[in-house]
Amino acid sequence: PSLLAATLTSAGPVTSGIGVRMALEPGRGRTAVPVRSALAGTVVAIAALVAAAVFGASLAGLVGTPGRYGQNWDAELSTGFAAVPASLGAKVLSTVPGIAGYTEGNSGQLTIDGQLVPAIGVDPPPGSTGQGDDGGYLTMLAGRTPDGPDEIALGAQTLRAIHARLGETVRVAVNLATGIAGPGTERTMRVVGVTVFPDFGLQDLSDTDLGNGAVVPAALLTTTQANTRCVQGVTCYDFFLLRYRPGTDTAAATTRLLAAAAAVGCPFGACTVTSDQRPGEIKDYAAVSDTPLALGLVLAVLAVATVAHVLLTGVRRRRRDMAVLKTLGFTRSQVQGAVAWEATALAAAALLIGIPVGVVAGRWAWALFADPAGIASQATVNVPIVLLAIPVTLLLANVIAAWPGWTAARLRPATVLRAE
Incomplete structure (x- = not known):
C-alpha cells in the first residue's frame, strides 16, 4: 500500500x-x-x-x-612563412582604428619525446606584465601559459600520447633557424599548462586541433630572415591575434589590414586574415x-x-x-x-x-x-x-x-x- x-x-x-x-x-x-x-x-x-x-x-x-575551443580573439593576421618584427606588425595594425588589442605569435613544429607535435609560440600582449598571463588569448584547462624559455603547455591529447602529466618534464627538439622540428637544439622543458587549441598551422605543416598541440614562448619558434630584418637575436612573428572593438566593421577592417600589409612589402596572397579558426573536430560536431x-x-x-x-x-x-x-x-x-x-x-x-x-x-x-x-x-x-x-x-x-x-x-x- x-x-x-x-x-x-x-x-x-x-x-x-x-x-x-x-x-x-x-x-x-x-x-x-x-x-x-x-x-x-x-x-x-x-x-x-x-x-x-x-x-x-x-x-x-x-x-x-x-572561447571554448580556444579562439579568444576576433581575427588572425597571418604573414605566412615571412615572419616580421613586432615593430613592423604594430605599424600595420595601427592602420585599423577598430583594433582594441592584439598579441603576437609563431607557428611551427616540435619533436616532443620523439613525437612530432604542431606548435605555436604566443607572447603576452603589449603592455602585459607577463608572468604566465597571456591576456586571456589562450584557453587553459589547467595550469598556466608558458612564461620562461624552458616552459611548455600541451593539449590533453598530446599529454596522453607522450605519457606525460602536468608538472613533469619532457624532451623538446626544435630547429631555431626555421622553427620546424628537426636536428637542432634539444632541451628539457617543464609542462606548466594544459591548453585547448583552435586551428593553427602553415602550409605543409600539421595543424593544431583541440587537444593536439603545444604552446611555447614565441622566441623558441622565431625564424631568421634578413629580408624582413629578422636576424639572430631578434624575435619575429608570423601571426597576430586581433580583438576588435564592439561595432567594428570586420570586412572593412580586413580590407585595410591586407592593404597595409601589402604596403610594407607582403607579397600578394601571402598575408591572410582569418576569423574562423574552428578545428576540424568542431566542424564535425x-x-x-x-x-x-x-x-x-x-x-x-x-x-x-x-x-x-x-x-x-x-x-x-x-x-x-x-x-x-x-x-x-x-x-x-x-x-x-x-x-x-x-x-x-x-x-x-x-x-x-x-x-x-x-x-x-x-x-x-x-x-x-x-x-x-x-x-x-x-x-x-x-x-x-x-x-x-x-x-x-x-x-x-x-x-x-x-x-x-x-x-x-x-x-x-x-x-x-x-x-x-
Whole structure:
C-alpha cells in the first residue's frame, strides 16, 4: 500500500487519494495494473530526455562559443612563412582604428619525446606584465601559459600520447633557424599548462586541433630572415591575434589590414586574415549538433506513450473499481479527477526521480566525451529549461489523461457489475 495515497485519502479530497492509489498501487489479480514497470519506464524516458538535453546544450555551447575551443580573439593576421618584427606588425595594425588589442605569435613544429607535435609560440600582449598571463588569448584547462624559455603547455591529447602529466618534464627538439622540428637544439622543458587549441598551422605543416598541440614562448619558434630584418637575436612573428572593438566593421577592417600589409612589402596572397579558426573536430560536431535534439524528441514520445498506455490499461482493468465508485456516489467529474490525479502522480514521481538522474547522467556523458577530445569537461546545465520540463510534463500528463478519464466517466455501473 502507498503511504502517500493513504495520507491524501485521509487528509485531502477523495479524488486525489483514489488517483494516487491507482498510480502507485498495482492492485491484485486480473485487475492488476503494471504501475511499477510503467513508472520505471517513465523515469528512464525522462532521465534520458534530461541527459540528452544536458549533453545537447553542452555540445551547442562548445560549437557556438569560440572561447571554448580556444579562439579568444576576433581575427588572425597571418604573414605566412615571412615572419616580421613586432615593430613592423604594430605599424600595420595601427592602420585599423577598430583594433582594441592584439598579441603576437609563431607557428611551427616540435619533436616532443620523439613525437612530432604542431606548435605555436604566443607572447603576452603589449603592455602585459607577463608572468604566465597571456591576456586571456589562450584557453587553459589547467595550469598556466608558458612564461620562461624552458616552459611548455600541451593539449590533453598530446599529454596522453607522450605519457606525460602536468608538472613533469619532457624532451623538446626544435630547429631555431626555421622553427620546424628537426636536428637542432634539444632541451628539457617543464609542462606548466594544459591548453585547448583552435586551428593553427602553415602550409605543409600539421595543424593544431583541440587537444593536439603545444604552446611555447614565441622566441623558441622565431625564424631568421634578413629580408624582413629578422636576424639572430631578434624575435619575429608570423601571426597576430586581433580583438576588435564592439561595432567594428570586420570586412572593412580586413580590407585595410591586407592593404597595409601589402604596403610594407607582403607579397600578394601571402598575408591572410582569418576569423574562423574552428578545428576540424568542431566542424564535425557542428554537423551533428542536432542529433541530441532528435534523440530527445524520440524519448519524449516514448514517455508520452508510456503514460498513455498505463492510463488506458488502468481504466480498462479497473472498470469494476470505477463502477463501484460511481455506485457509491462518484460523479463523472470526480471519476475524471481521479484519473487526472493518477496521471499527475505518475508524472510527478517520474520527474522527482528522473530529473536528478538525468542531470547526473548528462554531466557524466559529457565528461566521457570531453576528456578524450581535450576540452573542458564542465557540462552546461540549462536550469530554466530543466525546470520548465516540470510544468510541461504535468500539463502533458493531464492532457493525456483527458481521454481515459472521459472513457471512465461514461462507464455504466449496472452493465459492468452485472456479472457480480
